[in-house]
Amino acid sequence: DAGVIQSPRHEVTEMGQEVTLRCKPISGHNSLFWYRQTMMRGLELLIYFNNNVPIDDSGMPEDRFSAKMPNASFSTLKIQPSEPRDSAVYFCASSLIWASGRADTDTQYFGPGTRLTVL
Amino acid sequence: AQKVTQAQTEISVVEKEDVTLDCVYETRDTTYYLFWYKQPPSGELVFLIRRNSFDEQNEISGRYSWNFQKSTSSFNFTITASQVVDSAVYFCALRGTSDYKLSFGAGTTVTVRA
Numbered sequence: 001d002a003g004v005i006q007s008p009r010h011e012v013t014e015m016g017q018e019v020t021l022r023c024k025p026i027s028g029h030n031s032l033f034w035y036r037q038t039m040m041r042g043l044e045l046l047i048y049f050n051n052n053v054p055i056d057d058s059g060m061p062e063d064r065f066s067a068k069m070p071n072a073s074f075s076t077l078k079i080q081p082s083e084p085r086d087s088a089v090y091f092c093a094s095s096l097i098w099a100s101g102r103a104d105t106d107t108q109y110f111g112p113g114t115r116l117t118v119l
Numbered sequence: 120a121q122k123v124t125q126a127q128t129e130i131s132v133v134e135k136e137d138v139t140l141d142c143v144y145e146t147r148d149t150t151y152y153l154f155w156y157k158q159p160p161s162g163e164l165v166f167l168i169r170r171n172s173f174d175e176q177n178e179i180s181g182r183y184s185w186n187f188q189k190s191t192s193s194f195n196f197t198i199t200a201s202q203v204v205d206s207a208v209y210f211c212a213l214r215g216t217s218d219y220k221l222s223f224g225a226g227t228t229v230t231v232r233a
Contacts, residue, residue: 048220097219110166
């Protein structure tokens with residue numbers, strides 16, 4: 001079975017440019033999570049969706065960041081304008097929450113990540 | 120608020136040695152879920168195990184074993200007879216029942232030398 005797919009795997013851009021990261025969750029999963037990993041802050045949750053609806057975006061650092069999930073098989077994380085401090089690895093994860101009322105089916109499976117470098 | 124502490128920043132061992140990674144957590148939830156993930160040098164995050172707070176049975180999977188001690192809020196991970204391929208960063212994570220956020224520890228870097 002295909003896991004979580006992210007693209008691009010690497011992105012190098014210049015400060016001020018728009019960056020779009022893409023994620024395809026595992027088929028059948030109903031929840032999607034965007035994380036950012038940096039040396040200083042470790043792994044931190046940015047936003048998560050359940051059934052394509054944003055549930056909690058309190059981790060989104062500022063208005064320059066936005067995320068969408070137009071359908072169950074695709075999500076984007078956009079940074080506009082990008083800044084050097086946005087350089088990090090961005091992970092997408094998906095899970096199946098509350099299938100048949102079971103709470104133990106919600107393990108998050110991660111994609112390979114996108115390494116973003118903003119010059 | 121959830122908190123996960125991995126006090127060991129780095130561990131270096133020689134192949135075939137056992138290595139134990141400590142994880143201590145804090146939560147106010149009575150039901151919660153603990154996870155371990157592995158991040159090899161290639162960078163992906165690989166799910167290893169999930170443990171529910173109401174199930175204190177320890178688990179063994181090949182050379183991996185986990186010791187859940189609810190009384191001390193710990194969920195430690197042991198690699199027996201380590202191999203070079205075990206070299207990675209290992210993360211312990213916690214999820215409560217109020218939402219689906221995972222709170223990660225800072226990670227422990229394990230280096231296994233041949």
